[in-house]
Amino acid sequence: MLALVPLLFRIAAKNKAVQLLCNIRVDLRELPDEAFQRMTGAGGRFCSITYQLEIVFAPIIEFRVVYNGDVYGTATATYV
Numbered sequence: 001m002l003a004l005v006p007l008l009f010r011i012a013a014k015n016k017a018v019q020l021l022c023n024i025r026v027d028l029r030e031l032p033d034e035a036f037q038r039m040t041g042a043g044g045r046f047c048s049i050t051y052q053l054e055i056v057f058a059p060i061i062e063f064r065v066v067y068n069g070d071v072y073g074t075a076t077a078t079y080v
Contacts, residue, residue: 023075024053024063024065024073024074024075025073025075026065026072026073027072027073028049030072031049031067031072032068035049035051035067035068036048036049037049037050049067050067051065051066051067051072052065052066052067053065053066054066060076060077061076061077062074062075062076063075063076063077
């Protein structure tokens with residue numbers, strides 16, 4: 001997901017029909033310890049987390065950050 005964000009902004013800069021809909025903030029401290037895979041790369045040590053981003057289309061659009069079936073963050077946007 002993080003890799004898609006810069007791409008979205010590059011597309012939006014060229015196409016005025018594309019615009020930011022909402023931001024999702026997630027407190028990663030709420031995730032269980034087993035969610036964090038500790039790794040070492042060229043830049044040093046880091047953690048990797050695999051999660052799902054669910055999108056629900058209804059009278060509002062709801063985005064959910066999900067780990068192992070549990071929702072850890074949501075954001076909603078209304079249609080314009």
